[in-house]
Amino acid sequence: MQAAQYKGYTARRRIVSYGGSFDYDANRLRPAEPLIEPLHGLRARVAQWMGVDPEDIAHVLVAEYPPGAPLGWHRDVPDFQDVAGVSLGSGAVLRFRPYPPVSPRRKDILRAEVEPRSIYLMRGPARWAWQHSVMPLAETRWSITFRTPAGKRPA
Numbered sequence: 001m002q003a004a005q006y007k008g009y010t011a012r013r014r015i016v017s018y019g020g021s022f023d024y025d026a027n028r029l030r031p032a033e034p035l036i037e038p039l040h041g042l043r044a045r046v047a048q049w050m051g052v053d054p055e056d057i058a059h060v061l062v063a064e065y066p067p068g069a070p071l072g073w074h075r076d077v078p079d080f081q082d083v084a085g086v087s088l089g090s091g092a093v094l095r096f097r098p099y100p101p102v103s104p105r106r107k108d109i110l111r112a113e114v115e116p117r118s119i120y121l122m123r124g125p126a127r128w129a130w131q132h133s134v135m136p137l138a139e140t141r142w143s144i145t146f147r148t149p150a151g152k153r154p155a
Contacts, residue, residue, distance in 0.1 A: 001014040001015060001016045001062070001064060002014060002015065002016070011069075012065075012066065012068070012069035012070075013063050013064060013065045013066070013069050013071070014063070014064045015061060015062065015063045015064075016061075016062050017032045017033075017059065017060070017061050017062075018032060018033055018034060018035040018036065018039070018059070018060040018061075018062075019032060019034065019035060019057075019058050019059040019060060020032050020058065020059045020079070022077050022079070029077070029079045035060055039060060039062075039144070040054075042086065042144065043057055043060065043146060046084050046086065046119065046146045047146075049084070049119060049121075050082060050084050050121060050146070050148075052082070052148060056148050056149075057146045057147065057148060058080070058147060058148060058149040059080060059145075059146070059147040059149075060144065060145065060146055060147075061143075061144070061145040061147075062142065062143075062144050062145075063142065063143045063144075063145070064140065064141075064142050065090075065092075065134070065137055065140065065141045065142070065143070066140055067136075067137060067138055067139055067140060068136050068137070069136060069137065070133070070134060070135060070136045071133055071134035072133055073097065073101070073131045073132070073133045074131055074132070074133070075099055075127075075128070075130075075131050075132070076122070076127070076147065078150055079149070079150055080147035080148060080149060080150060081123075081127070081147070081148045081149060081150050081151065082121065082122070082123045082127065082147065082148045083121070083122040083123075083127060083145060083146070083147050084119060084120065084121045084122075084145070084146045084147075085114075085119065085120050085122075085143050085144070085145045085146070086117075086118075086119050086143070086144040086145075086146075087114045087115070087116060087117070087118050087119075087120075087141065087142075087143055088116060088117065088141070088142040088143070088144070089116060089139065089140050089141040089142045090116065090137045090138065090139035090140060090141040091113065091114060091115050091116055091141075092113075092114045092134050092135065092137055092141055093111050093112070093113060093114070093134065093135045094111070094112045094113075094114050094120065094132055094133075094134055095109055095110070095111050095112075095132060095133045095134070095135065096109065096110040096111075096112070096126075096130040096131070096132050097109045097110075097130065097131050098129065098130060098131075099128070099129055099130055099131045101131060110130075114134075
């Protein structure tokens, strides 16, 4: 795992990518190592839950969030379609706000509790019409994110 880099900024989380690594300075997806064998079983379970073939999951990101580390407002890059996340370690609050955020108001922000060992899916409007963020945490949390390529729809 290595520190996450975003346009010259070093984030307070560590990551490792499989199947592609997004270069935020160049705004493009670069090649990365293929998915490691120990994650194949989890990918198969997540794919079944998503209603896609395991091979349809083109990218996996493992992220470690130490205590106090936030994840700022963003939408995942458009190179990917559906986004599923498995949350491990500490619970978290996943926040959503409309995209684009035009003079965002607190009443526009929705919150979802993400429990340890839970899974969530961002597809359709949840994926494209909203940004999301994660509040800073009191304890370490790991997230394993599974993404299908852009244009790939479930069967």
